[in-house]
Amino acid sequence: MRILAFGNSHVGAWREAWEGLYAEFPDIEMDFFSLPEKIHARYRLRATGLFAPRRNVTPAERERVAGINGRVECDLSAYDHAVWIGVAWHPERAAELAALGDPYPVGDAGAGRPAYGAGFVTAALAQAAEGVAEAWVAVPALRYRPIVFGRPVYAETCLASGHRLYAPWRGAQAHTAALQVFLDSYRAELVRAAAARGFGFLAPPADLSAPTGLTRPACLAAGGGAVDPAAPDARGDHSHMNALYGRRCIAHLLAEGLGLPL
Template sequence: MKILVLGTSHSGTIRLARPEIAQAFPGLDLTFYGLPGAAFLTARCEGGVFGPARGDRFGRAKARKWNDTPEIDLAPFERIFCVGDRFQLMTMARLIGGHDILEEPGRAERPLISTAAAEALIDGLVGARVAKLAALFGPDPRFCFQPAPFPLALTRNTGPGHERALSALATHASAARWIAFYEAAIARHLAAAGYRFLPQPEETRSEACFSLDRFARPPVAGAKKPDYRHLDAGYGAQAFADYARRELGLTPSPAADDPARRASI
């Protein structure tokens, strides 16, 4: 089966796990195509060929550097696993994290917003993003979307890599409920557009809106700041295995079922 793993830079996390995926699912023929998030947001798909916008020099340079081809023809693939869109997560987090919810106990002297208003705003944010994806790709049942993983839990700490909006959201006792509502909105709008939705695997999460710190990538020598948003190959293997099980009906091959691999897959 020919599978295209398409998406933003977060699709590279699955690309890092190619050896583990090949051993666990030897019957799959995987192709990868990724663009930086900003280039993905402005990309075009014409005649079934996806790539950076014509005037996007940065995106075109990255496409050539990251991929075998500067653009990708979607036609040959039986399934397309699109990874890394955030579906307005940070805007949603700022909305909830910056307000006290009228119907909820506990106040932090933030502006008030009602549950109904917050839900309507989140639904509108998600719906607008999905509408752009639907306009880009058109109706195509091959597509399954998985959002970018949540940043590592350690980003709640102040300092380099601190995730202010998500940390504020996490102060709400109802943070898990808001994340569940947000993910349900993604699933609903994607389904209406003819697409599938796959959330981040539960076993990779820490609290409501963070990922387990054990999926941190090794530090990059000379980097100006740490990268706590892009996760490691262990996460990539687990995320793809979840896709293979739930969307393709596959289980890892016995050769991959040893204790060391079972921890990551």
């Protein structure tokens, strides 16, 4: 079985993990194609299954991509399966709801927080999921459904940063029970939205998450997670993960995405 793992810089954790893992799966060949995020945003997955640069990718950027991968494009039709890694799926939508109210009957009626009915939660998260999945254009030439594997949820270390990017997660931290319900519902809506466009969808496996809904710090790549006391509002790197994370994601793909016995 040949599997293509392609996407942005988050492919790196998978590639690193596979170097110590492939001997356990002699019947699987995993190939990798990774791009810096700013270049990845200007690549297109075509209806033919070709993942290729748009015209605004410069010759210098093409050369950089070739230096990383030995090629400037990849063809999903040459593989038995493909997984698109590091795609934005915006779990912050669930965190924003958790910061504001509780899904009925979760929560404390005396806390003065609104209780959202099941219909409202489903409708709100379905709308958010549809907005995310609009970018996932069908690939009718393929004999299989590509799988979108969402980018890592930020590590818990982000809570020490004052950057606005992490504000939804800071706001939800006093309401982790509500957060888990919203996250579960949002994942389910993304699976449905993806299927309607001919894709599978996998969020990072839940056992990589702390009770806060954020990724466990042990999964961070070397150098990540630092918050500079002199610049507490800096964004920092709380999203790039290590081989431990990549190994668990590969197992999640094989078992849950492809249904293989492990």
